[in-house]
Each structure stands twice: as C-alpha cells, then as structure tokens.
Amino acid sequence: MSAELAQYLATGLTVGAVYALVALGFSIVYNASGVINFAQGEFVMIGGMSAVSIAASGLPLAAAIPLAVAATTLAGLALEKLAVEPARGAPVVTLIIITIGASIFLRGLATIVWDKKLHALPPFTGDRPIEFLGATVVPQSLWVIGATAVIVVALWWFFGRTRRGKAMLATSHNRLAAALVGINVRHVLALAFALAAALGALAGILTAPITLTSYDIGVMLGLKGFAAAILGGLGSGPGAVAGGLLLGVLESLSAGYVSSAYKDVIAFVILLAVLFVRPGGLAGVAAAERV
Amino acid sequence: MPLRDRLATPRIGGLAALAAVVAVGPLLLPNSYFYDVAILAALNAIVCVGLNLLIGYAGQISLGHAGFFGLGAYGSAILASTFGWPPLAAMAVAVAAVAALAYLIGRPILRLRGHYLAMATLGFGIIISLVVTNEDRLTGGPDGFTVVPLTAFGFALQGERAWYWVVGVLLVAAVWLALNLIDSPTGRALRALHGSEVAAEVAGVDAARHKVLVFAISAVFAAVAGGLNAYYAGFITPSKVSFLHSIELVTMVVFGGMASTFGAVFGAAVLTALPQLLTVFKDYEMVVLGAVMMSTMIFMPKGLVPTLAALVGGGKGRAGVPAAERRPGAPGAAAEPRG
Amino acid sequence: MTMLRTEGLARDFGGVRAVDDLTFEIERGAVHSIIGPNGAGKTTLLNLLTGVYAPSAGRIYVDERDLTGRAPHEFAARGVARTFQNLQVFFNMSALENVMVGRHLREQRGLWAALLHTPRLAAGERAARAEARDLLASVGLQAWADAAADALPYGALKRLEIARALAARPRLLLLDEPAAGLNPTETTEIHALIAKLAGEGITVVLVEHNMQLVMGVSDRILVLDYGRRLAEGAPEAVRNDPRVVEAYLGAEVHQEEARPEASLPWSRGARGGLPPRVVDN
Numbered sequence: 056m057s058a059e060l061a062q063y064l065a066t067g068l069t070v071g072a073v074y075a076l077v078a079l080g081f082s083i084v085y086n087a088s089g090v091i092n093f094a095q096g097e098f099v100m101i102g103g104m105s106a107v108s109i110a111a112s113g114l115p116l117a118a119a120i121p122l123a124v125a126a127t128t129l130a131g132l133a134l135e136k137l138a139v140e141p142a143r144g145a146p147v148v149t150l151i152i153i154t155i156g157a158s159i160f161l162r163g164l165a166t167i168v169w170d171k172k173l174h175a176l177p178p179f180t181g182d183r184p185i186e187f188l189g190a191t192v193v194p195q196s197l198w199v200i201g202a203t204a205v206i207v208v209a210l211w212w213f214f215g216r217t218r219r220g221k222a223m224l225a226t227s228h229n230r231l232a233a234a235l236v237g238i239n240v241r242h243v244l245a246l247a248f249a250l251a252a253a254l255g256a257l258a259g260i261l262t263a264p265i266t267l268t269s270y271d272i273g274v275m276l277g278l279k280g281f282a283a284a285i286l287g288g289l290g291s292g293p294g295a296v297a298g299g300l301l302l303g304v305l306e307s308l309s310a311g312y313v314s315s316a317y318k319d320v321i322a323f324v325i326l327l328a329v330l331f332v333r334p335g336g337l338a339g340v341a342a343a344e345r346v
Numbered sequence: 347m348p349l350r351d352r353l354a355t356p357r358i359g360g361l362a363a364l365a366a367v368v369a370v371g372p373l374l375l376p377n378s379y380f381y382d383v384a385i386l387a388a389l390n391a392i393v394c395v396g397l398n399l400l401i402g403y404a405g406q407i408s409l410g411h412a413g414f415f416g417l418g419a420y421g422s423a424i425l426a427s428t429f430g431w432p433p434l435a436a437m438a439v440a441v442a443a444v445a446a447l448a449y450l451i452g453r454p455i456l457r458l459r460g461h462y463l464a465m466a467t468l469g470f471g472i473i474i475s476l477v478v479t480n481e482d483r484l485t486g487g488p489d490g491f492t493v494v495p496l497t498a499f500g501f502a503l504q505g506e507r508a509w510y511w512v513v514g515v516l517l518v519a520a521v522w523l524a525l526n527l528i529d530s531p532t533g534r535a536l537r538a539l540h541g542s543e544v545a546a547e548v549a550g551v552d553a554a555r556h557k558v559l560v561f562a563i564s565a566v567f568a569a570v571a572g573g574l575n576a577y578y579a580g581f582i583t584p585s586k587v588s589f590l591h592s593i594e595l596v597t598m599v600v601f602g603g604m605a606s607t608f609g610a611v612f613g614a615a616v617l618t619a620l621p622q623l624l625t626v627f628k629d630y631e632m633v634v635l636g637a638v639m640m641s642t643m644i645f646m647p648k649g650l651v652p653t654l655a656a657l658v659g660g661g662k663g664r665a666g667v668p669a670a671e672r673r674p675g676a677p678g679a680a681a682e683p684r685g
Numbered sequence: 686m687t688m689l690r691t692e693g694l695a696r697d698f699g700g701v702r703a704v705d706d707l708t709f710e711i712e713r714g715a716v717h718s719i720i721g722p723n724g725a726g727k728t729t730l731l732n733l734l735t736g737v738y739a740p741s742a743g744r745i746y747v748d749e750r751d752l753t754g755r756a757p758h759e760f761a762a763r764g765v766a767r768t769f770q771n772l773q774v775f776f777n778m779s780a781l782e783n784v785m786v787g788r789h790l791r792e793q794r795g796l797w798a799a800l801l802h803t804p805r806l807a808a809g810e811r812a813a814r815a816e817a818r819d820l821l822a823s824v825g826l827q828a829w830a831d832a833a834a835d836a837l838p839y840g841a842l843k844r845l846e847i848a849r850a851l852a853a854r855p856r857l858l859l860l861d862e863p864a865a866g867l868n869p870t871e872t873t874e875i876h877a878l879i880a881k882l883a884g885e886g887i888t889v890v891l892v893e894h895n896m897q898l899v900m901g902v903s904d905r906i907l908v909l910d911y912g913r914r915l916a917e918g919a920p921e922a923v924r925n926d927p928r929v930v931e932a933y934l935g936a937e938v939h940q941e942e943a944r945p946e947a948s949l950p951w952s953r954g955a956r957g958g959l960p961p962r963v964v965d966n
Contacts, residue, residue: 160636541775
C-alpha cells in the first residue's frame, strides 16, 4: 500500500468514525420514533463547545468530557420533550420543519452562549504524530477510531443483552406490541434522544482537537452523518457504522485523488445515488408502503 | 353569478385585494429602505407561491428550492454580465434551463416519499450550492458576483420604485396563475395526489407525470424570482443558494399556510420583513427563526392563514354541510389516508 | 364477450403467495362477485386488477388488451374504476371535487389552458361541476356536494366513492366491500344500484362478505381460498358446493337463507382458528 493511500485511509477512517457516531444517533432516534432528527449535528456541536468552555474554566479534561456529554444529553431530552413529543403523529413535513427549527434554534443559542469563533480542545494524549503503515496519524485519530469501536461494542451489548436495550429494539419494530407487553414507550423515546445526544456529544468531543469546533460545525456533520445513515440503511445500527466508515473513506479518497475543493460534494452525490438506486441502503432496509 | 358572489371567490376577490395592496403600497412606504424590503418580500412570495403548489397542494416537499432560485439568479447574471447577453434573454434561457433540470431530476427524485424525498431534495440543493461556491471563475465564488442592471428596449430598470411596480405586477400575475392552476383539472389531480395517491392513480391520474410537472412549475417560479433578484440587487452571493435559504422558503410556506396561496404570500411577507425589522436583534435572528419554526408547526400545523380562516369561518367543512345533518363534532370517517 | 380475463395470475409478498395461479373470466355486462374468507386474497386481487400491484406471475387482459404490469392510470384509461375497502377519499377536497377527480381522464388537461383559465376550460369546468352534482344526486348525496369530504358520515363516504368511480363512465366497476358497515336499508340501496348499473351495461365485480347481497345480485361467483380459486359458477352452484360450504359459508346457511341476518358467515362458519397468513387489507 502506498504511503499516500494509507494516509487517505487513515484520515478517512477517522472522519468516518465520526460520521458513524452521528449516523448511529440518527438511526436510534429514527427507530424509536420514526423522526429524522435534523438537530443531530447540533448535538455534536454542543458536545464539543461545552467541553471547550468547561475545560477552559479550569477543570481537567477527564472531568470536562463527562460533563459536556451530560449537558448535551440534557439538551437532547429537552428537545424530545419540548419539540418532538407535542408533535407526535404529525405528518412528515411538520416533523422535519420542527427538527430543522430546533437545529437553527440551538445554533442561534450557541452563538449567544458562546460565540462564532473556532475553538480547540487539547488533544487527549498529546499531538506527536505516529507512523503507522506509511501513514502519519496524530494520536487523537487513534482516540477517535478506538473510542468509536468501544462505543459500538457497548451499544451492541446494550441492545443485545440488556433489558432496556431490547425494549428499545422491540419498540422500534412494533410500538403497539411493545406497549402491550409493558414497555414504557415514552421512556424509550426519551432514552433514544438521550443516547443520540450522548453519541453526538462524544463525536464532537473526540474530533474537537483535530477539526476544531464552532457554532456551525453541526450543519455539515449532521447532513453527512445522515447521508451515512441512508447509505448504510436508515434504522440499521451496523449499517450506520458501515455507512459512516465507508463515507469517510470515500470522501477522503476522492478529496485526495479527484478534487479537494469538492470534498463535501461526494457525500451528497452518494446520498442521491443511494436514494435513487437503492433507498434501503447497504442493509437493504425496506421502505415499503402497503395499500 | 352576482357580482358579490364573484368577488367572494378566492380567485377574484383575493386577487383584487392583493392588487389593491400592491397599488396602495407606495402611499404607505416611507422610504427606499421599506421599498427594498417590500421588493424582497414580493420576490420571496413568488417563490413561495410556486413552492406552495408543491408542498401544500401536491403534498410533496423540497428542501432544496434555493437551488433553483440560485440557478435562475446565477444563470441570468452570468449570461448577462459575463457573456453580455441581453438581460431578458439571459433570464429566459436561465429559467428554461432550470425547467429542463427540474424535469430531468424530477422523475427519479419524486419516486421517493416523505423523509427520503426531503433528503434527496436537500442533497440536490446542497450540491448546487457547493458547485456555485466552488466554481469561482464562473460565479465569483464565496465573494459573489456583480450583475448588470436589467436593460430592455432601451430602458434600464433601476431604482426601488420602478422595481416595486414590476415585481408587484409579477407577484399578482404569479398568484393568478397559481389560483388558476389549483382550480383546474390539473390542480384537482395534484390535490387528489395529496389526498390519496392510490385513489388518484386509480382514477386515472398519472402520479409521476403530475408530480414532475408541479415540481418543474415551482422550480420555474423560483428561477424567475432568482433572476429578478439578481438584476435588482446588482449583486449575488452563494448565500442565495444555501441550505438555510431553502429552509427559510419552506418555513415561509408552512408558516403562512399550506394549501393556501395567499397564505404563502403572507408567510413570505412576514418572514421577510420580520428579520429586517429585527436587525437590531441581529444576534437573536437564528434563535427567533428557529423558535418561530418550531412553535408554528407545534401549535399551528396548518399555518397561520388557514388556522385563522378556520377560526373565523367556523370551519370550512361545516359551512357546506346542510343544516339538518350538522351535528357538533360530527365524526367524519375514521380513516387516515392523508399523505 | 369477455370484459376481463386473467391467466395464471399470482402475487407474492416476501415469502407468502397471496394470489396463486388464478385463471378466470368475466363477461361483459355481468355482475361477478368474489367471495372468500378474510385473507383469501380478495383485495389483493382487486389491487392486481386495477394495476395497484404488479403481478408476480400471470397475465391480465382488460377487454382483450394485455395490461399486465401497467400503472393504475393505464387501467383507468381502459375503463376500469373501483372503490376501496379502506376508504381512500380525498379528505382535503369537497365532495363535489372528489367526484370531479373521478372524471380526470375525460377532462381537459392542458397545462396552459389551466394556467391561463381559458374560456374553454372555464366552460369545461362548469359542465364538469354540473355533471358531478348530478352524480352525487344519483347516489343521494346532493345535499353534501359542497361540504368538505371529511364532514361526511361513513355511509355517505362509501356512496361518495361510488359516485367518484362512476364519474369516469367506467365499463368495468370493481367494488371492494361496498356494503361493509352499512345497515340493511343502505344495503338494499346498494343492491338496487348495482342492478341498475348492470342494466346499463356496466360490468360489475363485487368483493363482499354480505351473502344475501352476493346471492341476490350476482350472475356468477368466484370463491377464493388461500389465494386460489376454490369454486366458480352461478350462485346456486356455489352455494351448494361442499368445498365452499366447508371453507366459508357454513352448513347452516341453507336454513338461514330466508332470514336477513344470515349474512355473516364468519359467525357460523366451519373455520375455527385461522392459520397464520398474509393479512388481507
């Protein structure tokens, strides 16, 4: 493998891991509620920005991170309670506008609470680059990929092995049946948003040292994370991860070999291609409609 | 039909009212700044009237309409300024190109529904936005592009007052076209698609063809408004093609009232004027916009104008119900086949 | 003369075959009923016959034209109209406009005429409105013409769907459980309506559970079970066919037929618990 290719792959996997986390957030919320939460990207932003300001207030990173995640989780719960729940059962257009409105609102709030500037979080374990298979990676990249892997395993355990997780899966398959067997569907919904917010926050915190953070990084990340979720199959956990990684790598490769100016376009071209050809994505999720 | 009844129909009565508002406007607008706001509001209204046909009547969605607006704007601007074409011809060609594009991508995009359709239009809009931003040799990139004034038949259309009249007349024309379409067999077919796509198809409506048609019509409205905006402002930037602009347009339609042409005009007017008036609170612009979007959809999902109309009229449905059959809280059918 | 013909028609949903190797013919001007237990594939069959579903196998001929796999609006263009079991009324429009959509294929559909509201279009609209009003009157809904469709009670909505289907001046009318949820008086009206339509030369296909209506109005009956043709023939023959009796009608229906309430076969059929199967919408 050439050093150049290895470099692109390394970058691609790092970025892809972030997309995977965002995509997971989309899928979890979509599964629990049928809602596409356009504010998912904003959770990433809130996580990163909170961590920055908490760390700047003097607390060590090890304390700032959990606090930032907690703050974002609260934001997610607030969003669910105040914006999503009142509109239960509304048509798709309505829900889309609500979550887009929420994302704009949160972004506006961010400019007031913080500012419009770029901010950096210190890298977790320094920034001396490491040589790996011909590629030069910063340690933070390894944190991103590693942490994502751990998170994915944790989610797999949660959904597969715990009662709460299984309850969430059951609700996503059949809300009525889940309610009938005693699952508190409203709690599941709140938990889904909380989980999605936490995932977004972690994504934001992990990448803040590399990509910096500001009030509007959530927009593109959210959209690309969504593209990744669709690529993998909306609602599929493994699909979200695969879609995220694949999108990251494709983006990195096309930026390197084709055109770096159009780096952002690749995600949306892929999005359109998937929607036109196979809306169910890699996982082949059915978007069927019965008469 | 007696004159009083004719005036009461939405088509004639509302149109007359709108024309009256436009005619009377100059008496109420104190200075150039307000003319400017009115012109921008009218241009947005033209887009929204078209977009409302797509979203409110046909029941589809587009989160990328700023793309069509921007292509109309940049297309006209580039052909007129860079290539020296006559501005009207430039705009005509740009609008025709947009119509062709809408037809081309309309077929595959409109096979999708709901969230998938929303995301596809979103993706399309963003791709246009990115291309416009990146092709800076042609478009001037993020810094924008100066546009020659609109000259035709030896006259140059310049100044707020002249533009006000042109745009005002075009707005009335746009509303007239939209109202005509809604009250025609094609318009009914579109609304039927929204009511129940399968029943419409079974009744003989070619769903795919009609969806693409209304998509293209709404794209043309947007492109015309975009071209006019470019000539009026004398300048154009990629912000006109942005995702945020697409969202603003949808918000105007939804806020004013879906399936209400006058609602769309009203929504555009209010949401164009409001931020201008709120420039004092520049920092709070996003917070206010977001809050407006959320609360409108939560508390007034049908939009402002239909909600008010329902309150005032005691319910459109009730009005046509024969007295003998009217009962409070009449059940109506249980089914929910709406799109 | 055949109005409708199928050959080996089949439709799968995932691993389930909802309609299986169905071959039958419907004569022009006849009233043909399709009966069978819930889940037998009746509505699926109607969806196939109107192009809403594409067949997985087999062919469909409407008026000897092969329409297999065509879109619903193409079936409509050949004179096929239908009503729905789960009402598919356009609740966002008035009753009158609902009926007007029914005549979509007979209207002037030019785009420019619509945008400019030409006098010709305006005249066409007036004629269309008048005709729609007449149709509503013919099903007894003239008082509701300008009401929003979501204000109509259930029975009126069923009649509205019929008026909408008739607006197309169809040659083949498919009715999916038109009597469901109607009281005996309303059911008698449906019976009379079907007989009148048949008298005018319209071929009527009826999916129904109401045995009294079916037996009274049909020229021929097709019995479906598990998506397959179980029996087909004149009402007498079908009623006495032991396979049909066992699968659907129940033995006691012979004694009950004099009583109007003998119209609910599932209350005394031979079937106990139904096996798991594709749910018929």
